[in-house]
Structure formats: C-alpha cells, structure tokens
Amino acid sequence: MKTSFIKEELLFQQLATAFENVVIEIVRKETVFVYASKEFVLPILLYAKEKLGYNSFSHLSCVDWIENDEFELVYIIWSPETKINLFVKTRIDRQNPTMENTDMIWRQINTYQREIREMFGIEFPGFVGEKEFILEDWEDVPPMRRDFDTLEYVNDTFFEREGREDKQDVRERIAKRSGEEIPDFAKKYSRE
Amino acid sequence: MYNDNNAQTIVEYIKNFTRKNSLFMLAYGTGCGAIELPATLTSRYDAERLGVRGAATPRQADLLLITGYLSTKTLKRVIRVYEQMQDPKYVIGFGSCTINGGMYWDSYNTIKLLDKYIPVDVYINGCMPRPESVIAGFKELQRLIAEGKADGATKYKENLDWYRENQKKVLKNWPLVEYNW
Numbered sequence: 117m118k119t120s121f122i123k124e125e126l127l128f129q130q131l132a133t134a135f136e137n138v139v140i141e142i143v144r145k146e147t148v149f150v151y152a153s154k155e156f157v158l159p160i161l162l163y164a165k166e167k168l169g170y171n172s173f174s175h176l177s178c179v180d181w182i183e184n185d186e187f188e189l190v191y192i193i194w195s196p197e198t199k200i201n202l203f204v205k206t207r208i209d210r211q212n213p214t215m216e217n218t219d220m221i222w223r224q225i226n227t228y229q230r231e232i233r234e235m236f237g238i239e240f241p242g243f244v245g246e247k248e249f250i251l252e253d254w255e256d257v258p259p260m261r262r263d264f265d266t267l268e269y270v271n272d273t274f275f276e277r278e279g280r281e282d283k284q285d286v287r288e289r290i291a292k293r294s295g296e297e298i299p300d301f302a303k304k305y306s307r308e
Numbered sequence: 309m310y311n312d313n314n315a316q317t318i319v320e321y322i323k324n325f326t327r328k329n330s331l332f333m334l335a336y337g338t339g340c341g342a343i344e345l346p347a348t349l350t351s352r353y354d355a356e357r358l359g360v361r362g363a364a365t366p367r368q369a370d371l372l373l374i375t376g377y378l379s380t381k382t383l384k385r386v387i388r389v390y391e392q393m394q395d396p397k398y399v400i401g402f403g404s405c406t407i408n409g410g411m412y413w414d415s416y417n418t419i420k421l422l423d424k425y426i427p428v429d430v431y432i433n434g435c436m437p438r439p440e441s442v443i444a445g446f447k448e449l450q451r452l453i454a455e456g457k458a459d460g461a462t463k464y465k466e467n468l469d470w471y472r473e474n475q476k477k478v479l480k481n482w483p484l485v486e487y488n489w
Contacts, residue, residue, distance in 0.1 A: 251417065252381050253481045259416050267414050273478060275421040277408040 119145055123198045127168070134163055149203045154189075157206050158216050161191060165221060170195040170202055173221075176228035178236050182262045185210045187238060191218075208238070217243040235260035316456055327370070327396050328453040329359040331446070334369035336389060339376020341403045341436045353439040358446050366392040371449075374428075376436070377405040377418045380478050383425060387475060390426050390464075391485065397461050398453070400445055401431045410435055424474045427460035 124142045131140050131150060138160070139151040152160055164170040174192040181188055184207075191204040208215055217240045219226040229240050230249040237258035248254075257264040291298050316324070337345065348355050349362065363369035366389045378386065390399070401422045404410035409420035422428055429452060432445035452458040464471060468487065475484060 250381075252384075253479070255480070264416075266416050269416050270414050270420070273416075274409070274419055275424045275474075277421055 121145070124148055124200065127198065127200060127202070130168060131160070131164075134167075135160060146198075146200050147203070148200055149205060151205050154206045154208050154215060157189075157191065157204055158218055158221075160204055161193065161218060161221055164193060164202060164204075168195065169197050170200075172196060173224055174201070176225055176232065178232045178238065178260075180210075180236065180260070180262045181207070182210070187213055187236060189215060189232075189238075213238040215240055217241065219243060234258065237261065320456060324454050324456055328450040331358075331360045331371045331398070331449070332363035332369050333360055333371040333373060334366055334389070334393070335362045335364065336366075336372065337375050338378055338382050338386065339374075339403070339405065341373075341375030344436050344439055344442060345373070345375065348439040348442045353443060355443060355446060358443070358450065360446050366390075367394055369393055370396055370398060372397065372399045373402050374399065374406050374422055375402045377403075377410065377412050377415075378422065379417050380419060381417070383419055383475075384479055384482055387426065387484070391487075395461055398429045398449055398458050399426055399460055400449060401428045402442070402445075403437060404433055404435045407431050407433060419478060425471065425478075427463045427471075429458045429460050 121142055124146070127148055128140050128142060131138065135152070135156060137153065138156060141149045141151070143149055150160060170193045172194040174194050175190070176192070177190050179188040179190065186207045187210055188205055188207050193202050193204070194200070195202070206215075213236070215238055217229070219229060226243075226245055227249075229243055230245045232238050233240065233243075233245075234249045234251055234254070235258055251259070256269060259266070259269075288298065290296075337343075347353060349360075355361070360371070366372075370393075372386075372390055372393065374386065390397070399422075401407060405412055405418065406422040406428070409415075409418070412418040413420065419425065430445050430449045432441050434441050437445070449458060472484060
C-alpha cells in the first residue's frame with residue numbers, strides 16, 4: 117500500500133507560504149522537520165501554535181556538533197488534530213551560544229531551558245529560572261558537551277578500588293578454565 | 309559460642325547479642341537497589357525473623373543501607389543522615405556501584421568508592437543483589453556485631469579528618485558540620 121502524505125503536504129504548504137527562509141522536509145509519516153535560523157524559531161513556534169493548532173510541546177533537546185562548531189537545538193511540537201510531530205531545528209554558534217528565550221509560549225520550556233543551560237552552557241537572555249537544576253556546585257565544562265572528558269574528570273575527582281589497575285579482559289580465561297564456549301555473537305566484544 | 313577464650317566480657321556479649329537481634333533499618337533508598345528491600349522485608353523473605361525491620365527517622369535507626377549508585381548530590385544527604393544516627397550504627401554498601409562504581413565507573417556525578425566517605429561494615433555484591441544475598445549480608449553483619457568487629461562509628465569518630473578531607477574533595481561548596489568529639 118502506498119503511503120499518502122496529504123496532511124504532511126498541507127503542513128508543508130502552510131509553512132512554506134508563511135515563512136520564506138526555512139527548509140521543510142517530510143521525513144516519514146507524521147514527522148516533519150523544519151530547519152530554520154535562530155531568529156525564525158520563535159515566529160515558527162508561535163505560528164504553529166496559534167494558527168495551525170500545534171498546541172502540545174513535547175521536547176526541547178540539544179545536539180553538540182563539535183565538528184561544525186555548532187549546537188543544534190530541536191523543538192518538538194505536536195498537534196492533537198493532525199497527529200504530526202513537527203521538529204523545529206536550528207543551529208547556533210558554539211563559541212558564543214545564546215538562544216532566544218521561548219518559555220512565554222509554553223511554560224514547560226522553562227524546565228528544558230534550565231537543563232540545557234546547565235548541561236550544555238547555552239544562555240537564554242531574559243530567561244528567569246533557578247541557576248542549578250540537577251548538578252550542584254559544578255565548576256567544570258558543562259558535562260554534556262563533547263569536549264568534556266568524563267574519564268579524566270572521574271580519575272581526578274573520585275577514588276578507584278585498588279587491585280584492578282590492569283583492567284584485563286578475563287572473560288576468555290574464565291571460559292577456558294571452566295570449559296565453556298563464548299558464543300560467536302559475543303566474540304566481537306572481546307578485547308583479546 | 310561467641311564467647312570462646314574469654315574474648316568478650318559477659319556484658320559485652322549480652323550487649324552485642326541484643327544489638328545484633330534488633331537492627332532497625334532506616335527507610336532511605338538512594339538508588340535503584342531500594343526496590344529489593346520491600347521483597348526482603350515482606351512475607352516471602354521476611355527479614356524480620358532476623359530482627360531487621362524499618363525505622364522512620366535517622367535517630368531511631370541502627371542500620372543505613374546505601375542501595376545502589378550514589379550521586380554526589382545524594383552523598384551530601386547521606387553524610388547528614390549518617391551523622392544524625394545514634395551510636396550503635398552500621399552501614400551496608402549494597403550493589404556493585406558502592407564497591408567500585410559498577411556500571412557508573414566513568415560517570416561524572418556518582419562516587420565510586422563508598423568507604424572513602426563513610427565507614428562501611430558489610431558490602432553485598434551484585435547488580436542488583438537478590439533478597440537472598442541481602443539476607444546473607446544481614447547475617448554477616450550480625451556475625452560481625454556479635455564478634456564486636458562492626459565498629460564503623462568509632463572508626464568515623466577517630467578518623468573524622470580523613471573522612472572530611474575525602475568528602476570535601478567531592479562536595480566543594482557545601483557546609484559540612486564540624487564536631488569536637
């Protein structure tokens with residue numbers, strides 16, 4: 117059966133007529149991506165909420181594109197009428213990461229922005245919220261950034277149990293000793 | 309039995325006997341391991357036949373179970389709770405997270421060795437330990453108490469500076485209570 121994209125096409129037309137400088141992509145059934153620059157995010161979200169009925173905010177997440185020196189923010193909103201997930205994606209500069217505050221549209225964006233400010237260090241000017249969300253007394257690089265070396269931080273901060281410094285893979289030795297066989301699908305994880 | 313070779317005086321023997329048979333456990337779950345405790349305490353495994361039962365507040369409790377991973381944020385509260393408990397007090401480290409970090413061995417926000425921060429009497433390994441192992445851990449703790457070897461509270465008092473130094477390495481801007489024991 118051929119999948120029809122009637123309501124997705126309709127959303128495509130509505131967004132394309134309202135905004136010029138955005139790239140719209142129908143990814144699959146009930147999933148539409150919108151790529152926009154950061155000053156268009158607030159108008160798109162407002163338009164989708166007020167005119168198109170996308171009144172349910174699902175998620176705001178962040179992706180660290182360290183190779184391109186950019187952060188990508190993804191706003192996911194959903195319409196109970198068309199059942200389409202609308203992803204609004206925007207890229208912001210990684211050296212000076214600021215993004216417009218959008219928590220006047222949906223109040224729950226406030227919580228997501230607090231998390232992203234703490235975990236990625238992105239600032240939202242004009243945004244009122246408690247400084248600390250999950251971490252307390254964090255002084256290092258924001259921990260979800262990819263240039264934060266978790267293992268190095270752990271080795272500096274926490275203690276290690278003595279006696280396991282060599283960290284050998286003893287699975288094959290144990291299997292040999294007890295006469296068991298490691299199944300084929302598990303062999304690729306072996307370090308020996 | 310436990311009093312061979314006059315190792316303990318009769319008063320100590322009776323004291324340890326009564327202590328080991330009424331362990332009040334603080335109802336405080338720190339990680340995912342707390343889900344094993346309802347099974348341990350209720351009718352199937354019935355830890356109360358060993359004298360282990362729940363206590364509502366730290367001051368009424370003898371036994372603190374660190375059930376699973378311990379984030380640095382929870383460590384602050386655990387230290388606070390441990391210091392509020394009154395003297396015959398014992399700690400059980402529960403699950404591999406408290407022993408060597410377990411699956412959180414490279415996590416930026418969970419501690420790896422519990423016994424650097426508070427004294428631990430018994431470790432129960434496993435991820436998660438089943439109620440049988442939890443009961444084995446309780447029995448082991450009772451053996452240590454009966455022999456007079458579960459002296460974590462004394463150790464903590466005597467080496468408070470060492471423990472504070474380790475705690476402050478993780479909890480940087482957190483006021484820890486100063487004692488003059």
